[in-house]
Amino acid sequence: MHKEQESRCQPKVLGLRPTESVHDNGLRTTARLRDFEVKDLGVTQVFGFDMEKFSLAVNLLDRFLSKMKVQPKHPGAVGLSCFYLAVKSTEEERNVPLANDLNQISQYRFTVSDLMRMEKILLEKVCWKVKATTAFQFLQLYYSLIQENLPFERRNSLNFERLEAQLKACHCRITFSKAKPSLFWH
Template identity: 65%
Template sequence: MIDTVTGSGPVPFAVQLKALLDREVHYQPKLSGLRLIEGANDNGLRMTARLREFEVKDLLSLTRFFGFCSETFSLAVSLLDRFLSVMKIQPKHLSCVGLCCFYIAVKSSEEERNVPLANDLIRITQNRFTVSDMMRMEKIVMEKLYWKVKAPTALHFLRLFHSQVQAQLDSDGRKLLSLDRLEAQLKACHCSFVFSKIKPSLLALALLSLEAQEQHDAEHAEKIAEAMKSLQQQLSIRDGDLVCVRELVGKCLVEYATTKFSKPNGQRLRWIISGRTQRQLKPSYYKIAHLPTIPETAC
């Protein structure tokens, strides 16, 4: 888990925020590596932003298939982006790298009894590499990331910011900003390469800011606006940067809601599972036809 300050009582918001910000800078993908991916030609020989996005969408569907938590998916994306930014891999190796990052995240975030066997993951995703291949790749990923797995993700910041805003609202006001909806929106953003280059803290603030902007409850609008301004000041984020990322988030969410985007390659989703894995899965995860949708209203 993320290192936190321990004590006899609740940890103050400022202390939690500082702990995350101090670690954030050490877990960012290498910007120069991301730019190489962004500028690569889609000729099947080099890693591209489009291939990365396809892989992340597969990991999101796989997360939902097993019913894993949001933290597992966010961590898997963080590991993948960090690795891709420091290693020039061939497209044919991407599925192995992606599944290894996912497996590392699962083992780090989920209960041990819920962690599937590597062989089951390979069978389910219909990949052609072996367990030995996957174990070798996992070792490479861990070595290139200096065995630093537990990165402070945008999800950690989003949850912290959301709780801080909620603490300043009354019971009615707390119903306006749904954390479930915000987390679903964050997953959609993870599927877009552009957000790999943005700091997790800024992405989380932009998501919350956009959601707050779309609330039209006059009674609580001022309180929410004050809370958001306070967060922005504590993060030392400029207005222009926040507006820019917020616009990117809004565009991403519109694109994610389209049918073309939310239904990936059906062939890749006809996963094969063993009897053992089938007995462990919940009935609702047997068939996954599309990526999860974002809730329209607060629960």
């Protein structure tokens, strides 16, 4: 099931190439700005959200960047909107932070209406398909399969938190955005 959905919700590799090749000319987001924005998505931890939300937010960001040229002054609003959509699509409503709280965390770099406007643009560009198969889901799947097949005395030798940290580091590099999530763990 995951492999079938995987291709439908991946960033377009050809769309990411201009982001990678552009130098910091002030006209659109570069790979460096994208990677910085992904690191900035660490806001997920401020609200107590797990790697699943982070991974989905990165997926949304890359899908958006593969379709849109984004001016360097906007990646923060795009990134925060991606995070907000990831949380809204995976959490119960009572656990979703208020837009005002997100605005405060962003140190008021943009208004709540900016965030909502960006969220609408983002939804349109990802064709309202927020949920996606992510590398984190494959990590969970592969980890459980490995755990089932390891002898009982060796099961603690593979540390899931360490694997999560390594995945997070991979997400912080645009190079890995071009790979299908299932390939991360081959």
